[in-house]
Structures are given as structure tokens and as C-alpha cells.
Amino acid sequence: MSSRPAGHASPVAEVAAGGECACGVGLQFCSVRALKIYFAGPLFTPYERFFIDECAAALRADGFEVFVPHEHELKGAIDVTAARIFAQDRPAIEGADAMLAILDGPSVDDGTACEIGMFHALLQSDPSKKGIVGLLTDIRGTRGESTGINLFVQGAIEDAGRIVASFEEARDVLRAWG
DSSP: OOOSOTTOOOOHHHHHTOSBOTTSOBGGGOOOOOOEEEEEOOOSSHHHHHHHHHHHHHHHHTTOEEEOHHHHHSSSOOSOOHHHHHHHHHHHHHHOSEEEEEOOSSSOOHHHHHHHHHHHHHHHHOTTOOEEEEEOOOHHHHTTSOOOOOHHHHHHHHHHEEEESSHHHHHHHHHHHO
């Protein structure tokens, strides 16, 4: 039996700040677990990694737990094999509550598309999972050009979440799920 008042919920960011939760109940009554986010996206250039790193830092500052594949795979950069990458990333996808996926580029990165599909499949059998946020900042879409999103991948994201045009929008969706 929990000592937390019935119906009490607290946003992660407020709990992380210390003191009292939004409803005024002291932290000793809160049992909030940080939302675990799997951050999918291309990671092959310094620019891609920098953008993901900046976004992940902002999410962590908000109290989210964020798994970023390149933070693990590029450490040491020794013996980077397909088997090792899959063995490391698959459990992170399975353990995530939500996914944030970068969709920018002439087409969605093939690894990102696979991660989206895997997470969507997990959502079907695990009601505790929140959903997928696709982040599309590529200006080609706003100019009426192709967004590069395969319709099947788009359908998977929209079935389980939404596509947004800014990191701030993505963070708002994740906060709402937290």
C-alpha cells in the first residue's frame, strides 16, 4: 500500500526541482519515475550528433532519462559490429517508455525507421508505453517539397503519437506523457 495520497501525480520536472510537488504534498509522498526516452536518429556526422546531444541534454535537464545510441556505441569505437550495436540498442528500445525520432533528411535514416517500427510493435502489447514523437525540422517540407518520410513510417508514428516541427513541441508532448 502506498503512502501517497490517492490520485496524486507529479510532473517529473517539479519533482526533480526538489521541495513539494505541484499539489503541495511533500516529496516523501511522491513515487515518480523518470520517463525513459529512446532517442532515435542519424548519428553519422558531427552535426547530427551535436543536435541530438543538445536535445538530449535539454531533456535530461527536464528530468527525463534519455538513451542516445551514439553515446554508447562510439565510446572506444573498438569492435563496432552489427551484432554489438543490435545487442546494445534493442534492450534500450524495449525498456523505453517513449521514443523521440529525428526524421530530417532526404529520407528517414534506415536505422531510425527500424527503431520506430520496433517500438511501435512493442506499444501494441505494452500499455505502459507512451508513444512516438517524430521530429521533422527539415525546411523542405515547409516549402512543399518531399518530407522524405515513407508513408508506412509516417503511419506508424501517427498511430502511436505525432510528428512535430520543433524540439520545443517534441518536449511538450514528452512532458505531457511524463
